[in-house]
Amino acid sequence: MNKTLTPRSKNIRIRKKQIKPFMIKIFSNSLNTWFHDLYDNLSDHEPRYWHIFIGTNNRYAVALPLNDKKASSIHKTLSEFINKYHPSKLTSDEESAFLERNNIELLKSNNVKMLTVSDKNHTTLSIIDRFIRTLRDMNIPSEISKHQSIDDKYTFITPYRMTKFLNTYNNKVHSSIGCTPKEMFNNPKLEKEYIFGCIEQSEKQKRIKNLVLPIGAKVHYILPRNNGLMKKRCQVSKEYYIIDDRKGNMYTLIANDGTVITKPRHQILLCNKAQT
Numbered sequence: 001m002n003k004t005l006t007p008r009s010k011n012i013r014i015r016k017k018q019i020k021p022f023m024i025k026i027f028s029n030s031l032n033t034w035f036h037d038l039y040d041n042l043s044d045h046e047p048r049y050w051h052i053f054i055g056t057n058n059r060y061a062v063a064l065p066l067n068d069k070k071a072s073s074i075h076k077t078l079s080e081f082i083n084k085y086h087p088s089k090l091t092s093d094e095e096s097a098f099l100e101r102n103n104i105e106l107l108k109s110n111n112v113k114m115l116t117v118s119d120k121n122h123t124t125l126s127i128i129d130r131f132i133r134t135l136r137d138m139n140i141p142s143e144i145s146k147h148q149s150i151d152d153k154y155t156f157i158t159p160y161r162m163t164k165f166l167n168t169y170n171n172k173v174h175s176s177i178g179c180t181p182k183e184m185f186n187n188p189k190l191e192k193e194y195i196f197g198c199i200e201q202s203e204k205q206k207r208i209k210n211l212v213l214p215i216g217a218k219v220h221y222i223l224p225r226n227n228g229l230m231k232k233r234c235q236v237s238k239e240y241y242i243i244d245d246r247k248g249n250m251y252t253l254i255a256n257d258g259t260v261i262t263k264p265r266h267q268i269l270l271c272n273k274a275q276t
Contacts, residue, residue: 019222021208022266024249026127027198028056031191033089035128036081036098038069039135045156051077054131056091057191058184059174061131063162071100078103082110089113093125123249123264131169138165210270213251217243218271221253221263240271 032055039050047065051074054061062085064077074097081087090107092098094116107114117124139154139161157165170182177184177194184190205211213219220236241253241261251268253261 019266025198025201026124029195030088031188032087034087035091037092037128038095039132041156052132053081054128055185057194058181059177060181060185061166061169063166069097071097071103075103075106078106082112087112089115091115093117135165213243215243219243220269222267222269236269
């Protein structure tokens with residue numbers, strides 16, 4: 001059975017400003033909380049992995065080299081990071097080495113709270129996921145370089161280039177926080193002001209109609225933007241889906257043919273009466 005097309009679904013276009021009110025901002029109520037993940041630097045390169053950390057609020061980024069992703073190696077980079085930055089909380093996906101008993105004990109013994117996100121696609125991890133994409137985007141030849149982006153040297157990140165990338169990123173104004181990550185990292189007052197602003201925005205957002213969608217509702221989902229070509233308007237799926245479940249800001253959608261997808265609230269559009 002095919003997915004069900006709704007009347008006029010082919011003509012639905014929405015502006016980005018219609019999406020923005022439903023975007024849930026990821027932030028922490030506490031100072032000095034971080035995300036961490038592993039960056040695969042590909043085999044036959046040094047380091048084999050990078051252990052990436054990024055501040056939840058200040059977006060300050062740190063990268064520590066790893067020869068492998070054994071729990072014992074992760075223990076060393078975690079220890080190094082904790083001793084230098086004294087985090088209050090670390091959030092990650094379910095990387096097995098992060099969940100190893102000795103590493104969990106390391107966090108506990110240093111009073112570091114641990115949060116594990118079970119779904120890799122959960123928007124909770126969007127900050128570190130986006131930063132890792134940024135690193136890949138930065139790893140390209142400069143305008144004066146004789147190399148091409150397809151050259152082997154741009155498939156991995158050397159320690160020299162990683163230091164350069166981090167310095168550039170941490171000292172550039174970040175649109176989400178209104179200052180550079182380094183400025184907020186060095187100034188807890190700025191981070192507190194940012195937290196208060198996020199809390200105020202969150203409270204206002206709770207009053208938005210249809211912020212939380214009911215189970216069973218018919219919806220479209222917003223299609224990914226086509227490499228920035230659709231600047232003003234976004235397209236939505238031609239077929240409608242039924243909301244089957246909700247966990248936090250993530251919705252499980254099921255099509256008429258049984259296709260299941262998971263989308264955050266800001267990527268979902270309720271069908272209007274003419275489309276049901």
